[in-house]
Amino acid sequence: MARISSIRLLALAGGVLALFTGNAQAAPIAKRDSDIVVTGVRSSFSNWRQAETSHVVMLSDGSEQELVRLTRNLERLHWLLSGLMGRSDVDDEKLKIHITLIGEVAEFDALNLHNVRWQQGPFNDLFQIGRYYDPREDGAVMASTRVDQRVAVEHNPVNAESVSRVLSGMAMQSGDPQVQSAIFGLIGELNLSAGMRGPHGSAVSFGEKAINVSAESLLYAGYAQHYLLTYFPAAYPRWYLDGFGQIFATMAVKNDHVLEFGRAPSGAGAVLHEFGPYPIKDVLSDAYLTQKPHKTGWTPVHAWMLTHFLFFSDKRRPQLRQYLAARAAGADALTAAKIFGDQVELGRELRAYYATRKPYLQITYDGAKIEQPIVRRLRESEAAFVKGRLELGMRVEIPPAPAAETPADEAKTMAKARAQALRQRGQWLEGLRRDANRWSREPEAQLLLAEAECRSGNGAECLAAAARAEALAPNDARVLVWKGLGMVLQAASAQSPAREQLLADARALIIRANQSDHEAVGPLLAYYESFAAAGEQPSVAAIDGLQKAMEEVPAASETRLELAKALVGRGQADVAKPIILPVAVGAYDTPEKPAARALLGRIDSLKGQGDQQPGLPSNSRPPAGAGGMSLHR
Secondary structure: OOOOOHHHHHHHHHHHOOOOOOOOOOOOOOOOOOOOOOOOOOOOEEEEEEEEOOOEEEEEOOOHHHHHHHHHHHHHHHHHHHHHOOOOOOOOOOOOEEEEEEOOHHHHHHHOOOOOOOOOOOOOHHHOOOOEEEEEOOEEEEEEEOOEEEEEOOOOOOOHHHHHHHHHHHHHHOOOHHHHHHHHHHHHHHHHHOOEEOOOOOOOOOOOOEEEEOHHHHHHHHHHHHHHHHHOOOOOOHHHHHHHHHHHHOOEEEOOOEEEEOOOOOOHHHHHHHHOOOOHHHHHOOHHHHOOOOOOOOOHHHHHHHHHHHHHOOOOHHHHHHHHHHHHOOOOHHHHHHHHOOHHHHHHHHHHHHOOOOOOEEEEOOHHHOOOOEEEEEEHHHHOOHHHHHHHHHHOOOOOOOOOOOOHHHHHHHHHHHHHHHHHHHHHHHHHHHHHHHOOOOHHHHHHHHHHHHHOOOHHHHHHHHHHHHHHOOOOHHHHHHHHHHHHHHHOOOOOOHHHHHHHHHHHHHHHHHHHOOOOOHHHHHHHHHHHOOOOOOOHHHHHHHHHHHHHOOOOHHHHHHHHHHHHHOOOHHHHHHHHHHHHOOOOOOOOHHHHHHHHHHHHHHHHOOOOOOOOOOOOOOOOOHHHOOOOO
């Protein structure tokens, strides 16, 4: 079954990886009709296609053959991870991840997608590989290019920049406009393709020692990390998540009945030779997280080798299990690192491992059981909003204004970042409005605009877009959600009794959305938001709905923070602590992390006081509308 003992790896995976089970299960997500509701002529087909399986929705502007192959491979990877981690017979009740693959590097770069809830490394700046991941409240999204990326691991004075300078000088010396135009065109193509390689082409080489990082390996590594954060959420150290992804990045399909994984990444030997060993104590203590990318010698290959070594070492595997459990329970990095004992000895073993042949696994499976994706071609009216929906999470995320006590230099930096984000959001919204007006008969266009307006705090604009969507798709539960949230935003500036009536009407709409689509997360999040935005104590039903939303998207840090705060407010700090730990002490520096750390400190303080926490008064009643919320688990 396996070239190297697959039974042994199955045992280790069950022990090391499946540490944190016991999450409540949520109901499966209902599939919506994908047809566009229009009156009149429908738009033409675009070059975008969508493939959907039980766990993945993938959008690509590439060929259908490539899209089907990659989507099925992710299902293979899901099957593999589920088998290794003891979930083969467990029903899958999480929201599907949405993945977007963009073929043009310039198009992907133009989106300027900044990762705010996921980070890698920090690796040496030669390894700043482009991938976007956002575990949003309503389902995770991931994006990358379909283009392989090239990393030069040996410094060479002759590179794209130096060649561009020489060509530029030649152009300036030439008096012939046609020659100048040709040279500047060549410079542009050179800079555009530097470090990139297409599926059937090759990048310009300058004789340096380089390795290729395939778009496929980035996809597999990203999905492996997503799987771990979704099905086994915990406070992992970042190096472990990076290494875990790298172990599965080299997955290969052999004759549709054998899966191979665990091989060394491309160019591993060259990278380790060029950058040398990295101090193990700086990794286990998290000290490496503060190093600047242009100074560090930490790379994805180092993360792979450390994780691979600990996985396959009979001596170190139990220590890894204990170390991960300690980090998940909130132990600081230095305390958890003591589990490995003498780190000098650990470093010697790791260096010896570098010189040996590395094990890898081959697992047989029945290829016929891997489902074929459902593929459809998007129309131009749908394709026009692929990138807008991808940008949504980042564009509505506005950095906070500096507090009064913030030092002057820091306050200036914060104010500048906030102003820039507000300006970019305004430009983005204007573009969405123009596109929604152009595709006025496309319900998804109006729904995206309604969501963008609501999440930007524009209540009236949100209601107007939701009304246009309702005229096109009157039975879509999302229409009711955005209408309800638009009314919640309007209630914030209303006076009593109009304020109370607006909130009651908004909650009634959101309840209708929940009743019409029991499996949707949107109504659950909106119902809770109707209390939070109004500054009211959330009802029991609202908190239960938020918990169900977290169970369907466990990696969403926003949902975890809100749920933990609500539970602490109800005197359930012991329940809130494991919910907030992955955000407060987890791998990523999310916008929610400072508030999560403060909440964790409060929880520990309350525990030290004997859990004397305020609960609800005995005569408290849920606000208007709470009694009609129906939660289906």
